[in-house]
Amino acid sequence: MRVTITVNGERREADDVWEGESLLYVLRERMGLSGSKNACEQGECGSCTVYLDDVTCCACLVAAGQADGRRVDTVEGLNQHGSEGELHPVQQAFVEAGAVQCGFCTPGLLVATHDLLARDPDPDDSEIREALAGNLCRCTGYEKIIDAVRLAAERLR
């Protein structure tokens, strides 16, 4: 089947998509957008978190056909309103705070943090933990991720 998705503001098409393919597979393998990650492919780790029509979800749990005709925003599009080559404040904060080690969880955490700060510009630590509880990280122990979220929140306010 053919799947048409507006990805990061750009209309994209994929042909010969098998019905069993996930949105994650189509993004990664058919559209060249490998920023969304394939850590568990069962909706447990949050590494593939994307926006689907402005609501965050695990791209691995969405059948590609379900995304047909809809808008998807991924880590690659986080700074689509910023200038070329510049990072979104959430991305910048993760790098500066040392919240990135292996980085495999990072794209999902960035989208989840972007979503949290859009809803709540000044979350306390408990709220940060609750909002990011669906994103597993195996390297950092999360402390520097919380630092990064605080730093990003401060800069965005």
Place this chain on the structure above:
Amino acid sequence: MTGSTTERTRVGAPGGVGESPLRPDGILKVTGEFAYGSDLWMDDMLWGVTLRSPHPYARIVRVDLTEALRTAGVFAVLTHDDVPGSKFFGLEHQDQPVLAIDTVRYQGEPVALVAADHPETAHRAAQKIVVEYDVLEPVTDARTALLPDAPRLHPGGNLVRHVKVRTGNPHPTAEIVVSGDYEVGMQDQAFLGPESGLAVPDGTGGVDLYVATQWLHVDQRQVCAALGLGPDRVRLQLAGVGGAFGGREDLSMHVHGCLLALHTGKPVKMVYNREESFFGHVHRHPASMHYEYGADRDGKLVYARATVHLDGGAYASSTPAVVGNAGTMGLGPYEIPNIAMDCYGAYTNNPPCGAMRGFGSVQTAFAVEAVMDKLAAAVGVDPVEIRVRNGFSEGSRAPTGQVIDSAAPVAELVERLRAMPLPGLDRLDQRGQVDLRRLPGGVANTTHGEGVRRGVGYAVAYKNVAFSEGFDDYSTARVRLGIVGHEPVVTVHTAAAEVGQGLVTIEQQICRTELGVESVVVAPKDTQVGSAGSSSASRQTYVTGGAVKAACESVRRMVLARAAERLGTDEAGLRLEDGAVSDRTGAAITLVDLLGTDVVEDTVEWRHRPTYPIDPETGQGDAHVQYAFAAHRAVVDVDVELGLVKVVELACTQDVGRALNPSAVVGQIQGGSTQGMGLALMEEIQIVEGRITNPSFTDYLIPTILDTPPMPIEVLEYADPHAPYGLRGVGEAPTISSGPAVAAAVRAATGLDLRRVPIRPEDVTGTR
């Protein structure tokens, strides 16, 4: 950072040693552009999949590939018949078949491979391969595997290694004797980036393999052997690695991908999904341990007796080295004059076990620290005091007889922890209501504080840094200094795997400090330069850092000699800083002027001081090059009615010798502490009759951000005079002490003995 006794190395350029510059791969990782193994892609590439054994132990009677080969879109279906070189591989013993031949020894053992134009096509074709098995009764326990009547799983029997340590009086007595039997479950590394890689045939019979791994050269050696090709025909390059923690020391898709690529003449990508990943790498050895410590009435240790059984699973992997660590360091960082320690690693039909962060020391620390707490209670002192009275200090003799010849501040580590303020009991939010997120059970709303008891526990860790027991442990660095676009630029090339820890940043920092040049390019990690050894054993900053430092020093000598000639002065007074060479009089020449279009380069192989094998009967010998020390204090709230545990705080003190990158050091401690906590409370690969029952992140739990507490950290810097910059390996020690501290805290909260980790709710409620 506290307690530095080192003279600070001068900073030759901004972003050098001792600072925390941003990591060079950070921007690519936050924009989604960083290419991990599973992101690689080529036109016309195929997808490879692995057919694995459903049985823990069986003979293969017949394999029929006919239907699989007939599947449209399939390009190759391979078995052991298609392995042209050595049909066995392994890190220490070559005992593991590349593809099963006539026997499978664990559930998940690779039997056949398929390459197809779509991953689903490949998976469906693999399901059409007919394998007829004669199923055998599996051996599923390390102790019974060593009994004389157990089935022999390998030609040499089921014992992989036995380490004996014997010192002092063989029949000691003591006024106070404490003992216990302890068990540790099988932990998974649970790196987030699954096993993955891309094999690309070069058209002339060779292959380029891009793979997420920990040690390119040991992979290359094994791939070459299996393919029957020389190292010039099998080139490896590191693909982006999504975490490792020991789980990438062994081969996964390496040979399989290359076989399929060479057979089809096309690039082949292999990516395990999470379920396959649980079968696709080795795990942390489960352990069963009997410990008995004797002490005088002041709690000073007189003797230790211990027996440790580690379940190595179906193949040896790094079991011999894990047994070596558990045997030589399995009695904790305590002075004990009389010792009888036996540590066994056995083959079974459970999943193969090998390297995981902490490597043999994690398991034994659970037993040691529990017994030490028992001793404290028997003597009537607190857990900190018993560790102060017995802990190593510089000059102490380890159980191997090795004298510890640099800082070993066990007493200070625990005393600093005790002095740190304890977290309060406040559970109310800003509106004055109970904040469920601060309670066991969380927003599941299982308690508002009733039945909740608090406990505090302490534990200490020590761990060897780098490879031991006489292993020729070295790294290779190539450093080049030249002028690019009117600026001096250093290029550093090593094969050391960046797995997330930040070694690429360290390499840049060392070059900046040693060569006084800010712009440092880290070349891709590949086999075009000599081996760096493994990104394991807390060793890369020490060993590859040492190699980079030595290569920089060589380049610096050449630059200074050249400058001395140009300035007409003696080399001795020259300094290389901020892109220029200057002498004491202030005369200077920039590197741009000095070098012009010339390049100064050297490649250096660097070794730490030698280690030695241990005596097979007594375990005596200078087996280790350096020890790392850490300690934890855990504070937990336990709902004793439901058995739920909330870790409130996990404080850590660690001596790192010298923090080359303080931010990265803290990141290692936080991440390592969290993994140890996970093993204490939730992480276990559950095995029933040799079969994994929870191969998913739904059923194998790792700590989330809600499970993980604040982690106050004090970093001590007592320089090791034998190590580059005085540094001490950092990565593993915190993984060792955090779990035992959590277990101790749960014991303190509940009054229960709790002899097994992970501690399950039913262990606390007594309903098991």
